[in-house]
Amino acid sequence: MRDPDVAKHQPEPRRLANFIRANVAPIVAEWVKFAQTRTPASDEMTDLALKDHIVELLKFIADDLESPQSRNEQVRKSRGLEAEGKFTRSAAEIHASLRWSDGFNIDQMVSEYRALRASVVKLWTASTQVLPATDLEDMTRFNEAIDQAMTESVAEYTKMVNQSRDLFLGVLGHDLRNPIGAALMAAQRMVNHGAAGSKESLFSGQIAKSMTRAISILDDLLEVTRSAFGSELPLVRTSMKMSELGTELVEEMRTLSGGRQIEITLAGDTEGEWDRPKMGQVFSNLIGNALQYSPHDSIVSVAVSDEEDRVMISVHNDGDPISLDQQKTIFNFLTRGKENGSEGSGSTHLGLGLFISHKIVVAHGGKISVESTQELGTTFSAVLPKRRVDYS
Numbered sequence: 185m186r187d188p189d190v191a192k193h194q195p196e197p198r199r200l201a202n203f204i205r206a207n208v209a210p211i212v213a214e215w216v217k218f219a220q221t222r223t224p225a226s227d228e229m230t231d232l233a234l235k236d237h238i239v240e241l242l243k244f245i246a247d248d249l250e251s252p253q254s255r256n257e258q259v260r261k262s263r264g265l266e267a268e269g270k271f272t273r274s275a276a277e278i279h280a281s282l283r284w285s286d287g288f289n290i291d292q293m294v295s296e297y298r299a300l301r302a303s304v305v306k307l308w309t310a311s312t313q314v315l316p317a318t319d320l321e322d323m324t325r326f327n328e329a330i331d332q333a334m335t336e337s338v339a340e341y342t343k344m345v346n347q348s349r350d351l352f353l354g355v356l357g358h359d360l361r362n363p364i365g366a367a368l369m370a371a372q373r374m375v376n377h378g379a380a381g382s383k384e385s386l387f388s389g390q391i392a393k394s395m396t397r398a399i400s401i402l403d404d405l406l407e408v409t410r411s412a413f414g415s416e417l418p419l420v421r422t423s424m425k426m427s428e429l430g431t432e433l434v435e436e437m438r439t440l441s442g443g444r445q446i447e448i449t450l451a452g453d454t455e456g457e458w459d460r461p462k463m464g465q466v467f468s469n470l471i472g473n474a475l476q477y478s479p480h481d482s483i484v485s486v487a488v489s490d491e492e493d494r495v496m497i498s499v500h501n502d503g504d505p506i507s508l509d510q511q512k513t514i515f516n517f518l519t520r521g522k523e524n525g526s527e528g529s530g531s532t533h534l535g536l537g538l539f540i541s542h543k544i545v546v547a548h549g550g551k552i553s554v555e556s557t558q559e560l561g562t563t564f565s566a567v568l569p570k571r572r573v574d575y576s
Contacts, residue, residue, distance in 0.1 A: 200322035201249040203308050204242055212238050214303035218296065240275035241300070241333055248329040249322060276333040280340035290341050297334040301327070361402055368395035393440065403465070404536040417547040419459040421572065426454040426463070426495045430488040433467035441475055445483040452490020456570030462544045469537035470499040470564050477562070478503035493570055494550075500563040506556040514554055515542040541566070 204211065215238050283293045304326070374388035427450040434448045467486075474484040478501035485500040506514060515538050541564075545552040550568035 199249070199318060200304075200308060200326055201246040203311065204246045204249075204304065207307060207311075208239060208242055210307060211242060211300075211303055214307070215296070215300055218299035218303070238279075238300075241279065244275055244333065245326065245329045248332075249325050253325075274333070274336050276336040277340040280337035281344055283337075284341050284344045290338065293337060293341060294334060297330055297337070301330050361399065364395055364398050364402070368392055368399070371395060396440070400468070401536075404469075404540055417462075417543055419462065419547055421457040421459055423455070423457055424460050426456065426458070426497065426568075427452075427488045429460060429463055430467055430486060430497065433464055433471065434486055437468065437471045437475070444475055444480070446471065446475075446486065447483055448486040448488070450488050454488055454490045454495050456495060456568070457572065458548060458568065459544075462547075466497070466541045466544050466566065467499075469541045470497075470566075473537050473564070474499050474501035474503075474562075477501060491567075494567055495570060496565060496567050498563055498565045500561055502561040505558050506554065506562055511554055511556060514538055515552065538564075 280293060283296075305323075368391075371388045371392035375385055375392060378385035378388060430448055430450070434446050438444060438446050471484060471486060478484060482502045485498075487496075487498045487500075489496050542552050545566045545568060548568050549572070550566055552564065552566040554562065554564050556562040
């Protein structure tokens with residue numbers, strides 16, 4: 185029995201290309217019905233918006249089925265590769281850019297191609313009881329065409345994501361940093377030229393501290409964004425002593441925290457090759473985290489020690505213990521613990537510091553961990569090899 189809704193007034197198609205051209209309407213209807221389930225992206229979209237380039241995609245598939253192809257072309261399409269020498273944007277690429285702008289994620293977009301494949305096959309097989317010998321060839325080429333279109337869509341979607349990432353990084357790294365830097369410079373000048381101890385000088389100093397913290401947050405967001413998009417963390421290693429960097433950052437954090445008690449213990453030579461600015465971020469993040477989650481009148485202890493071919497850094501505080509469940513995810517993206525009520529200078533309040541510190545330590549070939557109990561307090565420890573470790 186023929187499906188009464190399919191090609192009522194058409195002669196029974198003998199080849200799949202003819203069938204697709206004769207049954208665009210029911211195929212598109214199936215497509216829209218499925219696309220409407222891709223929520224929440226499709227909630228506010230009309231049928232016309234959901235269709236976008238399905239008609240052009242079906243035309244591409246039908247034309248492809250009828251066009252001759254070489255062995256090389258067949259191999260490329262079986263792997264989902266686009267045709268050689270293609271210079272114009274295809275319907276699949278335009279479809280991807282529209283789906284991206286409409287808020288579809290890449291999984292939802294790919295699922296539409298699976299639905300299209302299933303819809304065409306279902307309607308085609310329901311249209312006749314006798315399948316010609318050419319159907320196997322048609323089905324093979326149909327699947328190759330779907331794979332090719334899907335690959336083009338995925339590539340275009342990925343390109344759009346990368347462009348969005350680059351724009352986001354550009355805004356963070358330049359457009360937003362410039363006005364913050366200008367405000368910081370103006371506040372510092374007001375502090376330098378104002379009367380010591382005056383209200384204006386105090387207010388200007390607070391603005392300068394806030395702008396410095398804002399720049400630190402921007403740096404953290406840049407690192408997180410690069411990591412989230414899979415970019416490798418670039419390192420510029422230089423010869424340095426970790427103990428000297430630790431001492432420098434402790435002094436800086438004392439100033440930024442308004443005189444909080446931060447002690448540092450040094451042991452051994454601690455000379456090696458690391459990325460100094462990024463290791464400075466690690467010290468700043470770990471100390472800032474300790475200040476944030478410990479009582480204002482408590483002592484934060486920092487230790488840097490030499491251990492032959494590696495260096496250990498530890499930061500201890502006496503705040504409330506971190507639960508075992510929290511310890512398992514403490515270095516994950518946007519994970520924060522319960523604050524202890526201290527203002528915690530240097531904190532971004534976004535749960536980025538420990539995530540970034542973990543990324544930096546791992547990029548150096550090291551490991552970072554946490555131990556936390558009611559009796560002993562909380563200690564974050566990082567162990568880093570003194571030189572680059574080559575595992576190749």
